[in-house]
Amino acid sequence: MNQSMYSTIRAGVSYSQNWPLQPELNSMLPENRMIRMTTWSQKILPAIAVLNGWMQLQWFGVTQLPLLVAMTLLLVSMPVQGWYWLGIRSATKLPPNLVHWYQHLVEKLQQNGITVVEREDNHSLRYRDLGLVLQQAYRQLDKAFIRNSW
Structure with a gap:
């Protein structure tokens, strides 16, 4: 840093x-x-x-x-x-609970056929990575996903 x-x-x-x-x-x-x-x-x-x-x-x-x-x-x-x-x-770096949420969001996006650039090393996920996945999820999924995923 x-x-x-x-x-x-x-x-x-x-x-x-x-x-x-x-x-x-x-x-x-x-x-x-x-x-x-x-x-x-x-x-x-x-x-x-x-x-x-x-x-x-x-x-x-x-x-x-x-x-x-x-x-x-x-x-x-x-x-x-x-x-x-x-x-x-x-x-x-993201704390473990947000790493889990990030992975859940990536899985949800992939289940809906949306390509996500996934990081290979989940131990070095940053808040900017979470922001990009959240932005993509809000654009391409329904608004109820946030309540169901957290």
Whole structure:
């Protein structure tokens, strides 16, 4: 896991684009909440940072400029922190119960005649692999499979 910060953030952005944002997954995995929060903060927090900077300049003037810069950088960096977390999460190995669920989903897809690129080494399955299989299952199976497979 010796990745650079930039490649980890890129992996997080890719992971957030490939993860299926389905309501059934909200209670099982934190990815849905983190992806929604990160995309929301990407849209909203830059405007809040500008408003925060303007208000602090109006109230305190340039005497609190270091605090203004620190708060603005914190607000602007929040989406980056979310993508970084998602990048780390995408490269994390699956626990045994999720490996079993992954295998069950692959079997279900194969039973329905859908080709799945299956990993040979089930001990090195990552969350990104689970996300790709879930995305394929949501696209090509009925919506009830998630209740029956978990």
